[in-house]
Amino acid sequence: MPTITERLAQDVRFKESINSCINCGVCTAICAAAEFYDYSPRQIAGIVQEGNEEKIIALLKSDTIWFCGQCMSCKTRCPRNNCVGIIIAVLRKISQEEGYFVESRMGRQQLLIKRNIGSTILKYGYCIHPEIVNPEYHPEQGPTWEWVYKNKEKVYERMNANLDKPGSGTLRKIEQDTLQELRDIFEVSGGVELFDKIEKYSFEKAAEMGLASNPDSMDNYVKYISNE
Amino acid sequence: MQNEGLKNIWAKYQKEIADDHYYYLRSCIRQNFFPGAEYYFLKILREVLGKDVYDDPRHTTCTGIGYHSDIVPFETIQTVVAREFALMTAAGYRNVAVSCVTSFGIYSEILETWREFPKELQKARENLWKATKREFEIPENIAHASDIIYKFRHQIAEKAKYKLVNTNTGKPLQIVEHIGCHYAKMFPVKGIGGAEFPQVLSGMIAAWGGDVVDYPERRHCCGFGFRQYLVQQNRGYSLSNSKKKLESMQPYEPDAIICNCPGCTMFLDRWQYTLYEMEGKRYGQNNESIPVLAYEELAALVLGFEPWNVGLQMHEINTESLLDKMGIAYNPDEKYLDKNKQPIGSFNKTGCLSCC
Numbered sequence: 001m002p003t004i005t006e007r008l009a010q011d012v013r014f015k016e017s018i019n020s021c022i023n024c025g026v027c028t029a030i031c032a033a034a035e036f037y038d039y040s041p042r043q044i045a046g047i048v049q050e051g052n053e054e055k056i057i058a059l060l061k062s063d064t065i066w067f068c069g070q071c072m073s074c075k076t077r078c079p080r081n082n083c084v085g086i087i088i089a090v091l092r093k094i095s096q097e098e099g100y101f102v103e104s105r106m107g108r109q110q111l112l113i114k115r116n117i118g119s120t121i122l123k124y125g126y127c128i129h130p131e132i133v134n135p136e137y138h139p140e141q142g143p144t145w146e147w148v149y150k151n152k153e154k155v156y157e158r159m160n161a162n163l164d165k166p167g168s169g170t171l172r173k174i175e176q177d178t179l180q181e182l183r184d185i186f187e188v189s190g191g192v193e194l195f196d197k198i199e200k201y202s203f204e205k206a207a208e209m210g211l212a213s214n215p216d217s218m219d220n221y222v223k224y225i226s227n228e
Numbered sequence: 229m230q231n232e233g234l235k236n237i238w239a240k241y242q243k244e245i246a247d248d249h250y251y252y253l254r255s256c257i258r259q260n261f262f263p264g265a266e267y268y269f270l271k272i273l274r275e276v277l278g279k280d281v282y283d284d285p286r287h288t289t290c291t292g293i294g295y296h297s298d299i300v301p302f303e304t305i306q307t308v309v310a311r312e313f314a315l316m317t318a319a320g321y322r323n324v325a326v327s328c329v330t331s332f333g334i335y336s337e338i339l340e341t342w343r344e345f346p347k348e349l350q351k352a353r354e355n356l357w358k359a360t361k362r363e364f365e366i367p368e369n370i371a372h373a374s375d376i377i378y379k380f381r382h383q384i385a386e387k388a389k390y391k392l393v394n395t396n397t398g399k400p401l402q403i404v405e406h407i408g409c410h411y412a413k414m415f416p417v418k419g420i421g422g423a424e425f426p427q428v429l430s431g432m433i434a435a436w437g438g439d440v441v442d443y444p445e446r447r448h449c450c451g452f453g454f455r456q457y458l459v460q461q462n463r464g465y466s467l468s469n470s471k472k473k474l475e476s477m478q479p480y481e482p483d484a485i486i487c488n489c490p491g492c493t494m495f496l497d498r499w500q501y502t503l504y505e506m507e508g509k510r511y512g513q514n515n516e517s518i519p520v521l522a523y524e525e526l527a528a529l530v531l532g533f534e535p536w537n538v539g540l541q542m543h544e545i546n547t548e549s550l551l552d553k554m555g556i557a558y559n560p561d562e563k564y565l566d567k568n569k570q571p572i573g574s575f576n577k578t579g580c581l582s583c584c
């Protein structure tokens with residue numbers, strides 16, 4: 001069984017993202033997340049470079065790895081051509097594979113994203129579809145979006161879109177054979193396995209917290225993580 | 229001024245952009261929120277510039293939003309991208325035009341990975357074959373859709389009906405350009421002008437008569453942050469980053485913000501509305517909000533296409549102040565009409581929207 005440090009090193013993205021960090025802190029100075037969260041990409045680079053298994057596992061169980069916004073500004077400015085944003089992506093991958101993500105408030109949110117964006121990808125063939133941008137959960141979208149949402153067919157027709165209809169064009173309906181290819185890709189390349197792991201570890205956490213008794217009744221847990 | 233040295237340095241940040249025959253890959257966010265932008269991109273290329281673009285109904289999301297919010301594995305997104313390339317190959321195309329900046333970053337990352345690690349490419353080929361029995365060639369040229377508009381910016385200027393000039397004063401309009409992080413921050417050589425001085429939008433603005441505003445937070449992220457917006461509790465991150473940019477550009481009194489990335493277009497538009505609702509504050513001239521447009525929409529306006537056909541009524545922040553300055557004719561009574569000139573539902577614009 002490889003250690004976490006060894007597993008990090010097996011990911012080609014990790015190999016490309018850390019070249020003897022000199023801890024200068026330029027990444028933290030430019031980091032959009034560091035301004036708004038208690039977060040320092042410089043510390044992340046230091047911890048993974050040190051290779052201390054206990055410290056890395058503690059990181060995988062913490063909120064810290066979930067603060068990054070993946071803007072990759074750190075990559076542009078690093079004098080060593082490192083990219084903490086990508087290191088974070090690899091840490092998050094292992095955190096989910098090992099079930100560590102459910103040990104932090106921010107990590108637990110992965111279930112919400114999987115059920116929202118993950119389901120939309122396989123249902124519609126898009127990451128976003130107008131149907132999922134419900135104004136009730138998106139007050140920031142404002143009254144114009146509410147008007148669009150309530151009058152989708154006519155508004156998108158006015159924009160020469162092809163909403164949910166066969167053929168080419170904006171927001172066209174993705175046909176079943178194409179959706180099946182997408183699902184088969186997720187099956188053979190580990191996408192479905194990751195979805196299943198997020199559900200499995202989330203249920204185990206929900207059961208531990210007394211918020212679910214079986215995987216089909218996760219409403220209380222979802223409500224909890226949506227508000228914690 | 230001796231600037232040969234500078235020219236040599238920046239020469240490496242110029243990229244080759246195919247001249248014709250593009251396989252178009254659409255954007256999830258742009259389709260939802262600014263569908264007119266994609267429609268007019270194709271219309272401009274085909275009808276104004278006489279180019280060939282293939283709009284394939286079989287392509288899907290690249291899954292980039294899922295990848296950067298960590299629910300889609302790297303191996304999976306590589307295979308999805310491989311499928312897009314297989315469709316391109318089967319259609320007989322070799323040049324890709326990408327509508328989305330997140331997708332453009334994904335293609336750049338994956339192609340670099342395949343170049344550095346051939347085993348990853350082999351694995352993507354095997355996964356794709358196993359799942360779909362498809363095979364693919366790597367594209368000869370990948371351009372963001374804005375690269376193509378940039379390439380033909382002078383031809384567009386020659387055919388322009390309107391300029392980025394204030395028709396009341398005769399002075400160039402002051403335009404903020406926002407590039408979007410994933411265009412060139414990861415791979416500067418993939419963007420025109422690199423990550424620090426991208427020219428892709430500033431080149432268009434200059435060619436069409438405007439001035440580019442250089443403000444302190446010009447390169448700061450709009451704040452999308454993927455999971456930081458997708459999860460409702462985290463949206464303070466997203467809002468705060470946009471606020472930082474808006475506060476930084478405010479003293480320069482921009483006439484408009486032009487965006488490269490569909491997500492950034494949406495956030496800089498929507499967060500202005502939200503900030504007014506939260507704090508009663510606006511960031512534009514005369515205590516109004518700043519119109520936010522996608523570059524395709526701007527190109528369409530410059531060329532004289534009708535603003536409501538272009539889709540400006542789908543923006544949360546009104547764009548009429550920009551139209552008025554450019555001298556663009558429009559009928560305000562037709563803003564919310566359908567194709568048959570009948571009203572589409574009804575809604576009351578309140579708060580920020582009642583007057584900006």
